[in-house]
Amino acid sequence: MKTQAFRLLFALFVFQTMLYAQSEGMVFIEGSRYLPLYGRDSTVVEVKDFEIDIYPVTNTEYLDFVVKYPKWQKSQVVSLFADESYLTNWKNDLELKTSEKNDSPVTYVSWFAAKAYCKCQGKRLPTVDEWEYVAMADEKTKDARIKSTYNQQILDWYEAPRTNTSVVGKTQKNYWGVYDLHGLVWEWTLDFNSILISGESRKDVDKDSNLFCGSAAINATDLMNYAAFMRYAIRGSLKAKYSMKNLGFRCVKDIEIQP
Amino acid sequence: MKLKSIKNRVMALLIAALPIFLVSSCVNNQQAKTYEDTVDIPVSREMIAELTSPPNVPTPVGKRTAKKLIINMEILEEEGEMTDGVKYVYWTFGGSVPGSFIRTRVGDEIEFTLANHPDNKLPHNIDLHAVTGPGGGAESSFVAPGHEKTFSFKTLNPGLYVYHCATAPVGMHIANGMYGLILVEPKGGLPRVDKEYYIMQGDFYTKGKNGDRGLQPFDMQKAVDENADYVVFNGSVGALTGDNAITAKVGETVRLFVGNGGPNLVSSFHVIGEIFDKVHVEGGDLTNENVQTTLIPAGGAAIVEFRVDVPGTFILVDHSIFRAFNKGALGMLKVEGEENKKVYSGEMREGIYNPEGPGIQTLPTTDEIVEAEIPAKSLEEQLEFGKQKYMQTCFACHQAEGQGIPNAFPPLAKSDYLNANVDRAIGTVLHGLTGEITVNGEKYNSVMTRQMLSSEEIANVLTYVYNSWGNSKKVVTKDMVEKVKKSK
Numbered sequence: 001m002k003t004q005a006f007r008l009l010f011a012l013f014v015f016q017t018m019l020y021a022q023s024e025g026m027v028f029i030e031g032s033r034y035l036p037l038y039g040r041d042s043t044v045v046e047v048k049d050f051e052i053d054i055y056p057v058t059n060t061e062y063l064d065f066v067v068k069y070p071k072w073q074k075s076q077v078v079s080l081f082a083d084e085s086y087l088t089n090w091k092n093d094l095e096l097k098t099s100e101k102n103d104s105p106v107t108y109v110s111w112f113a114a115k116a117y118c119k120c121q122g123k124r125l126p127t128v129d130e131w132e133y134v135a136m137a138d139e140k141t142k143d144a145r146i147k148s149t150y151n152q153q154i155l156d157w158y159e160a161p162r163t164n165t166s167v168v169g170k171t172q173k174n175y176w177g178v179y180d181l182h183g184l185v186w187e188w189t190l191d192f193n194s195i196l197i198s199g200e201s202r203k204d205v206d207k208d209s210n211l212f213c214g215s216a217a218i219n220a221t222d223l224m225n226y227a228a229f230m231r232y233a234i235r236g237s238l239k240a241k242y243s244m245k246n247l248g249f250r251c252v253k254d255i256e257i258q259p
Numbered sequence: 260m261k262l263k264s265i266k267n268r269v270m271a272l273l274i275a276a277l278p279i280f281l282v283s284s285c286v287n288n289q290q291a292k293t294y295e296d297t298v299d300i301p302v303s304r305e306m307i308a309e310l311t312s313p314p315n316v317p318t319p320v321g322k323r324t325a326k327k328l329i330i331n332m333e334i335l336e337e338e339g340e341m342t343d344g345v346k347y348v349y350w351t352f353g354g355s356v357p358g359s360f361i362r363t364r365v366g367d368e369i370e371f372t373l374a375n376h377p378d379n380k381l382p383h384n385i386d387l388h389a390v391t392g393p394g395g396g397a398e399s400s401f402v403a404p405g406h407e408k409t410f411s412f413k414t415l416n417p418g419l420y421v422y423h424c425a426t427a428p429v430g431m432h433i434a435n436g437m438y439g440l441i442l443v444e445p446k447g448g449l450p451r452v453d454k455e456y457y458i459m460q461g462d463f464y465t466k467g468k469n470g471d472r473g474l475q476p477f478d479m480q481k482a483v484d485e486n487a488d489y490v491v492f493n494g495s496v497g498a499l500t501g502d503n504a505i506t507a508k509v510g511e512t513v514r515l516f517v518g519n520g521g522p523n524l525v526s527s528f529h530v531i532g533e534i535f536d537k538v539h540v541e542g543g544d545l546t547n548e549n550v551q552t553t554l555i556p557a558g559g560a561a562i563v564e565f566r567v568d569v570p571g572t573f574i575l576v577d578h579s580i581f582r583a584f585n586k587g588a589l590g591m592l593k594v595e596g597e598e599n600k601k602v603y604s605g606e607m608r609e610g611i612y613n614p615e616g617p618g619i620q621t622l623p624t625t626d627e628i629v630e631a632e633i634p635a636k637s638l639e640e641q642l643e644f645g646k647q648k649y650m651q652t653c654f655a656c657h658q659a660e661g662q663g664i665p666n667a668f669p670p671l672a673k674s675d676y677l678n679a680n681v682d683r684a685i686g687t688v689l690h691g692l693t694g695e696i697t698v699n700g701e702k703y704n705s706v707m708t709r710q711m712l713s714s715e716e717i718a719n720v721l722t723y724v725y726n727s728w729g730n731s732k733k734v735v736t737k738d739m740v741e742k743v744k745k746s747k
Contacts, residue, residue: 085377085405152476155476155477155479156476157380158380158381159336159348159380159435159476159477160348160380186380226428226431226479229427229428230381230427230428232427233381233382233426233427234380234381234382234403236382236401237382237401237402237403237426238403239403242403242405242406243405244377244403244404244405244406245377245378245404245405246379246380246404
């Protein structure tokens with residue numbers, strides 16, 4: 001059974017490589033249907049095949065971007081698209097503060113900036129569904145959400161303040177070959193605010209929104225995946241122009257089927 | 260009678276209201292008026308609120324008029340110490356657990372700014388039970404790290420109220436220490452007292468068991484099961500004991516603002532050796548008198564007042580008593596001043612009462628005493644771990660400086676009995692000791708139960724004792740303890 005699946009997967013990979021060229025620095029994610037945290041009863045969502053950046057975007061990469069597109073430089077950025085803390089850890093338009101590292105994920109970027117970055121690379125930001133789909137894998141399995149070790153590792157990071165000084169690629173590579181989805185920084189998603197968390201987490205229980213974020217999360221599909229609640233909470237607290245110390249991003253790309 | 264008084268009041272109001280229209284241009288009209296509805300209380304001028312960390316409270320409002328009160332509160336996620344050797348990451352309002360005490364009066368208009376420190380990982384908000392409005396402010400104050408939110412409200416009802424974070428998962432935010440108290444004083448303020456303190460109970464859930472060393476993460480399953488490892492006052496085990504004890508002098512009236520943050524447990528608040536002269540039940544207008552223990556619900560509060568008549572140390576507990584002596588819900592009020600033998604005589608005589616012959620008191624035992632996970636690697640570590648264990652196990656009787664308690668518990672400091680025989684000391688900790696002994700020329704006749712400590716822990720704690728307070732500086736090893744254990 002297992003070998004069969006493996007063979008199928010292998011065939012799939014061979015087949016796929018014939019269809020499209022894998023982009024540099026990205027890995028292929030095979031789409032599927034899955035039950036996200038906020039699913040009610042059997043509301044399964046579908047994720048199509050896509051490619052995702054192996055690492056979050058780093059300071060170096062972002063520097064290249066602002067060199068090329070000066071309107072996203074610290075002094076040039078339109079205040080509508082980024083609040084005052086945009087790139088606050090940079091010394092000036094083209095230099096990091098000495099305390100920062102080139103290989104650290106870029107943070108203090110707004111959603112607008114992240115979106116523009118991805119667009120300029122011919123990519124886009126991942127949707128919440130896509131991000132959560134890739135992020136529910138641990139090293140060995142696609143869906144590790146039922147494992148207590150999976151949840152605990154994530155929570156340990158959520159609970160520990162001040163960890164964003166590390167560089168990318170130091171956490172465990174997950175099933176898909178992606179690093180740092182957990183344990184480095186939060187990441188922007190394309191539709192971060194599509195799940196309505198009103199800020200009053202308990203009221204959302206009887207609100208006709210997707211996320212039933214009751215105090216005890218009674219309606220959530222997975223009681224113990226409360227780590228995910230914290231991700232939805234942080235997304236709910238954001239506005240597109242916010243930039244934050246612990247918030248970076250990575251890009252994804254749709255699979256273009258070549259004729 | 261009642262009807263008449265209402266009529267009178269309406270009349271009085273009308274009469275009072277008339278001149279307002281006439282002299283409303285008069286700026287300094289400070290004459291006290293009564294308002295049927297607290298919504299109508301006008302505010303004058305702005306004032307920045309004084310915030311205090313526990314156990315202190317801000318200055319009483321006294322006779323001041325209602326004001327526009329500016330409150331700036333910062334949320335900090337930071338590592339702290341739950342008890343000796345046990346670390347915990349607390350989420351705090353204002354850097355303390357419980358959060359800063361807010362003191363207002365009825366009619367104040369409060370402009371509340373909640374700032375979430377950029378180093379924090381999570382969004383937070385605040386639900387103040389003193390707010391009349393949806394979510395108690397939670398929705399308007401939901402704030403991402405590195406940002407701040409401002410909202411305003413008017414205090415309509417006097418009383419003592421809890422505030423807390425209400426961001427998903429709500430229970431977890433509260434369990435990590437995100438709660439505090441806001442006091443809304445009535446017009447003219449609460450009656451003056453000599454001492455006021457701020458105490459708040461909370462239950463904590465850690466991955467490791469009570470006492471397990473190191474940084475302990477939050478345990479969601481234990482929290483759901485309501486199986487607390489620590490139940491403490493003011494955020495940690497020693498927050499109100501030893502040097503941190505609250506104090507008063509004989510004859511003074513003490514007022515305690517006592518809250519319970521939960522998240523799960525209700526508190527049976529009691530002060531050993533005192534009777535509350537007055538309790539504002541549940542923090543509201545209803546007062547009860549002569550109360551021994553008052554129940555404080557999770558997410559609730561009470562104001563208790565009592566006059567201290569005799570000196571001594573009074574122990575504050577949650578009278579669900581295992582929480583007090585085994586999980587940390589214990590505080591101290593130290594009262595200094597003249598004895599009053601009429602109120603309390605102290606011990607008058609003592610004798611031996613032995614109806615069934617002398618028997619050694621033992622605790623129910625399991626032979627599985629788990630070894631400490633991390634053995635001490637050096638003398639320094641042995642002393643450090645030993646001290647932690649001493650503070651957890653021996654401190655209550657033998658006291659912080661090993662001085663003991665006269666006539667009750669023998670001293671360990673410069674103790675001839677202790678220094679004369681190491682094996683006897685080890686045996687005492689292992690098996691307990693009952694009967695008369697002479698220490699430094701004083702006779703003691705008391706009971707020490709056998710201690711549930713591992714050989715490693717006994718070695719550490721005895722090494723600490725021998726290397727403190729002028730003792731013989733002996734080093735006790737695990738092997739020495741094992742030897743005594745076997746020779747029994």
